[in-house]
Amino acid sequence: MLDIKYLRENEVKVKAALLKRMDPADLDLATIFSLDDKRKEIIGKVEELKSERNKFSKTKPDAATITRMKSLGEEIAALDSDLANVEADFSDKMLALPNIPADDVVAGGKENNKVVYTFSELPKFDFTPKDHVELATTLDIIDYERAAKMSGSGFWIYKGAGALLEWALLNYFIDFHTTNGYTFIIPPFLLNEASATASGHLPKFRDDLFWTEDKLCLNATSEMMLGNYHRDEILSAAELPHKYFAYSACFRREAGSYRKEERGMIRGHQFNKIEMFQYTRPEESWTAFDQMRSQAEKLLAGLGLHFQTSQLAAGDCSAAMAKTIDLEVWIPSMGIYKEVSSVSNSLDYQCRRGAMRFKNKETGKTEFMHTLNGSGLATSRLLPAILEQFQQADGSVVVPEVLRRFLPNNLSVISLK
RNA sequence: GGAGAGUUCGCAUAGUGGCCGAGUGCGCUCGCUUGGAAAGCGGGUAUACCUUAAUCGGUAUCGAGGGUUCGAAUCCCUCACUCUCCGCCA
Numbered sequence: 418m419l420d421i422k423y424l425r426e427n428e429v430k431v432k433a434a435l436l437k438r439m440d441p442a443d444l445d446l447a448t449i450f451s452l453d454d455k456r457k458e459i460i461g462k463v464e465e466l467k468s469e470r471n472k473f474s475k476t477k478p479d480a481a482t483i484t485r486m487k488s489l490g491e492e493i494a495a496l497d498s499d500l501a502n503v504e505a506d507f508s509d510k511m512l513a514l515p516n517i518p519a520d521d522v523v524a525g526g527k528e529n530n531k532v533v534y535t536f537s538e539l540p541k542f543d544f545t546p547k548d549h550v551e552l553a554t555t556l557d558i559i560d561y562e563r564a565a566k567m568s569g570s571g572f573w574i575y576k577g578a579g580a581l582l583e584w585a586l587l588n589y590f591i592d593f594h595t596t597n598g599y600t601f602i603i604p605p606f607l608l609n610e611a612s613a614t615a616s617g618h619l620p621k622f623r624d625d626l627f628w629t630e631d632k633l634c635l636n637a638t639s640e641m642m643l644g645n646y647h648r649d650e651i652l653s654a655a656e657l658p659h660k661y662f663a664y665s666a667c668f669r670r671e672a673g674s675y676r677k678e679e680r681g682m683i684r685g686h687q688f689n690k691i692e693m694f695q696y697t698r699p700e701e702s703w704t705a706f707d708q709m710r711s712q713a714e715k716l717l718a719g720l721g722l723h724f725q726t727s728q729l730a731a732g733d734c735s736a737a738m739a740k741t742i743d744l745e746v747w748i749p750s751m752g753i754y755k756e757v758s759s760v761s762n763s764l765d766y767q768c769r770r771g772a773m774r775f776k777n778k779e780t781g782k783t784e785f786m787h788t789l790n791g792s793g794l795a796t797s798r799l800l801p802a803i804l805e806q807f808q809q810a811d812g813s814v815v816v817p818e819v820l821r822r823f824l825p826n827n828l829s830v831i832s833l834k
Numbered sequence: 835g836g837a838g839a840g841u842u843c844g845c846a847u848a849g850u851g852g853c854c855g856a857g858u859g860c861g862c863u864c865g866c867u868u869g870g871a872a873a874g875c876g877g878g879u880a881u882a883c884c885u886u887a888a889u890c891g892g893u894a895u896c897g898a899g900g901g902u903u904c905g906a907a908u909c910c911c912u913c914a915c916u917c918u919c920c921g922c923c924a
Contacts, residue, residue: 460884464893471893474852474905486904609914651881772882783881 418769419514421453434517437524438731445510452507459503463496515736516766522731522740529730533742534714537723540749544810548750549801553579555812556831559800571671571686578831582803582816583689585823586796587664590691593716594662594793599693602663604642607633615648615771616641617737627668627686635668640790643694647786648771654778657786658697658705662793665690688797695789696773699765702787706740706762709791713744713758716793720817722802723747725754737763744794746802755798760791 424431428446435444470489473482523529553559558579564572575583595601613619613626613634618641627635636642643661652659667690693712697705710726717724724746734741738761745754765785768774774783807815813832821827 457884460893464884467894468892470905477852478904483904488904490904774881 418511418766419517420765420769421449421511425450425453431517435515437518437522438515438734449507449510449514452503452510456500456503456507459496459500463493463500466493466496512770516734516739516763518731518734519740519762522728522734524732525730526732527730530727530733530743531730532725533728534726535723536714536718536725537721539747540723540806542749542808546749546805546808547812549748549804552804552808552812552814553800556814556833558582558831568686571684573685578828579800581824581828582820582831583796583800585816585820586794586799587689587691588823589719589820590716590793591662591664593712593719594691594693597660597712599660599662602639602643602646602661604636604639604663604665606636606665606668608636608641608645609633612645612648613641616644617767617770621736625670627670636665637669638667638690639663639665639692640694643692643790644767644788645771646694647696647773650773651783652696652773652775652786654698654775657775658695658701661694663692663694665692667795685797688795690795690797691793693760693789693791693793696768696786697789698775698777699784699787702762702764702789705787705789706760709789709793710742710760713760713791713793717744717746717757719819720799720803722799722806722817724757734761737761737766739764739766746798747806748798748802749805755802757798757802758792758794760789762787762789 419431424446432444432446466489470486470493473486478486523531547555550559550561554561556578558575558577560574560576564574567574591601607629610619610632613622618626618637622637626637629635642665643663646661647659666687668687671684671686693709695702695705695709714726724744727743727745729741729743741759741761743756744758744760746757747753748755764787767788768785773786773788775786776782777784803817804814807817809815809830811832813830816824816829816831821829
């Protein structure tokens with residue numbers, strides 16, 4: 418959520434920035450301002466009346482006063498209900514406004530994304546490379562068929578060396594983030610509606626979430642959890658920044674999509690992800706952003722995979738974010754780069770929504786913090802990338818060096834039994 | 835799933851319809867005192883919104899939402915959470 422005062426004081430600038438990501442037809446600040454005016458007007462009136470009522474409520478009033486207060490009460494009730502309507506309308510419209518893109522974020526959609534970094538060379542093969550589904554199935558490390566039998570399409574089973582490799586990836590990430598001073602969190606995997614709303618995923622993603630009969634939804638990214646961790650809290654300046662990382666399985670319905678082009682485990686209903694998250698002082702968030710980007714890149718580079726980093730155009734960033742960069746790993750069989758990490762700065766947008774503040778010692782004021790999140794990393798596209806990029810002519814796969822210490826007997830090659 | 839007890843200002847507690855946005859103790863903080871400290875004494879110590887140049891002031895908030903009432907921390911209803919006992923339990 419944006420700051421109404423800032424909007425009013427910087428209307429021209431804000432408008433220009435928002436138009437980088439919004440259709441002009443959807444941007445109507447004038448209506449928001451007039452709702453705000455109306456809101457203030459009613460508040461002025463109703464509070465005056467309440468003040469009068471309170472004066473008489475301090476003592477036992479006589480019969481005449483009681484009659485007068487009764488009609489005053491009716492007036493107050495009417496104004497209160499008007500106010501509730503106006504405020505609901507106002508807050509709907511405010512919540513619908515996306516974040517203001519950072520100055521260096523270009524306008525437009527996906528087509529304007531720009532590659533800003535590339536790691537290593539495109540892998541070349543002197544044999545005909547296989548895709549990860551064939552490799553995994555032949556090596557018997559991923560079982561798609563039995564997963565479909567048990568749970569339906571879009572699920573898979575990690576098996577044997579596949580499960581060990583998956584777990585080694587997670588261990589490698591956990592080790593890395595812990596070394597960098599992040600605190601490990603394993604959150605609940607189900608959350609209630611209030612939390613999903615505060616994190617900004619509702620109402621937008623309602624249909625993309627799995628819902629239980631108990632009105633809880635399955636976590637689609639642990640950002641939902643980490644972004645709620647300090648909700649309605651006021652922290653002290655001294656404890657900032659807070660750096661967390663969480664492991665969770667992530668569940669997404671992915672209704673009606675893509676199965677043909679995105680076979681195997683490129684897109685599924687359940688995958689594992691480790692998410693970095695920071696709460697910072699406002700003046701420190703861009704430094705933290707660069708830090709998180711570099712951490713995600715190091716993590717991925719450590720695996721030796723060919724990938725690129727793209728800076729997203731305004732329209733391709735999710736609504737809450739002022740700036741986002743994506744790490745995209747090369748999937749040889751598809752001939753494209755697929756996202757494995759997304760690092761974003763939401764500035765104070767999420768904190769306004771969740772009332773997450775800190776006490777600034779110098780100014781004595783309570784201010785909103787900034788939040789940043791970044792995958793570090795999602796595994797569901799890494800495993801295919803590893804299988805495909807590191808495959809050998811005989812169908813075996815070389816295990817990245819950094820993972821071996823997390824595997825039994827320092828397993829270095831996954832081969833046919 | 836059943837029965838009961840709870841949820842008040844950072845913490846602990848007081849408060850059963852108007853004098854309660856809320857007392858007391860602890861904590862924190864400022865000042866006095868002191869060579870310095872402790873003790874002691876005195877002051878301060880929530881959040882949001884409205885108003886204001888700012889202060890002052892006003893409104894709301896005693897788990898959440900609704901109701902009764904001229905007036906609710908206090909009475910009624912619904913919900914959430916915590917604790918105790920019983921039941922069930924892959």
